[in-house]
Amino acid sequence: MLLGGIEAGGTKFVCAVSNGNSKQIIDKVSFPTGNPEETLLEAKGFFEKHAIEALGVASFGPVDLNIKSKTYGSFLNTPKEKWKHYPLLEQLRALFNIPVYMDTDVNAACLAEYKFGAGQGSDTCLYITVGTGFGAGLVQNGEIYQGKNHSEMGHVIIKKHPDDPYDGCCPYHGSCIEGMASGLAIEKRYGKKGMELTENDQVWDIEAYYLAQAIMNYYVVLIPEKIIVGGGVMKQEKLYPLIRSYFAEQMNGYLDVGPVDELIVAPELNDEQGVIGAMELIRTK
Known part of the structure; x- marks a missing residue:
């Protein structure tokens, strides 16, 4: 089972694929965070090379993580104007048509260090x-x-x-x-x-x-x-x-x-805890 992970940072996106063990990354790419449409299309281009079955996302914030909210999975009042109120989770689910799980970048990093670091x-x-x-x-x-x-x-x-x-x-x-x-x-x-x-x-x-x-x-x-x-x-x-x-x-x-x-x-995962944690969200959400 191939898992996909995105560390969605305010400065750069890191996309990775693992072979089922979140720590065992088999391919990874990093690119600057642009506007939402361009950035997600670049992510799609990377993941199209791999038959991933689920995707985890560790995102910059603030994002709405209240599952009862109408805007669940959307950015809130972020200083990145082009991403403000953007429905990230909804757009990713539509783009990939697979299960997508989302949390904050720091929560995902914590999960990765807890499990593997x-x-x-x-x-x-x-x-x-x-x-x-x-x-x-x-x-x-x-x-x-x-x-x-x-x-x-x-x-x-x-x-x-x-x-x-x-x-x-x-x-x-x-x-x-x-x-x-x-x-x-x-x-x-x-x-x-x-x-x-x-x-x-x-x-x-x-x-x-x-x-x-x-x-x-x-x-x-x-x-x-x-x-x-x-x-x-x-x-x-x-x-x-x-x-x-x-x-x-x-x-x-x-x-x-x-x-x-x-x-x-100090952390032990060599600055990969965000994207490793993103993939680990698939197992815990």
Whole structure:
């Protein structure tokens, strides 16, 4: 059985095919995200080479994941104007005429790491992505957590670092974790992308301070066994020990979290967790 997967990103689409085991990718392609019609036709051209029997989609958001909603599977108020309110799930089902399953990119990534990566062996796994934006997803006992709709963990409010005058880039909340610690926040605060600030230790100290706060907030609410932190910003590997140190300091002994270096970890799926998770949705939805 051939499975298809799409990691539908705001910048690029990644399409892949596996032989039934989501991790065993036999073909893959990546191309820029254009307008919906052109982008889906390019995806169709790739999948026409393979007789896939089902398709999983891990999408950027926000998307409507409330199965009772009339707009289920459609984009909501996304900043990508051409995709706003676009009925992605409906269009994919019409285009391929096979079962199509959809969730957010971060939820799918969490599922992949839970099944095949750094979350293996845990019952509860939290995956956080720190990239241009900020998102998080939770898998518990093999199932993705969802309330009325998908969660927006990037918008928890955090306390500002005493040496940081920046007020945040989130147009809705200012100093939420996305507004203060996303890749966009770093670029707007310093006028440079994170990759240009590698040697500036203060940048990463402040970044770790914020990420640790968010992680502590998630931890006391969810008590996950494993917290996996990925995304482009986390390519700065010096962040991991800084985050663990600040997390322990902010927790202040309130809960016994065990070895922090085993709790807060890096992903293990080499940036393929999104598309692997997309295919794994077929097994869990």
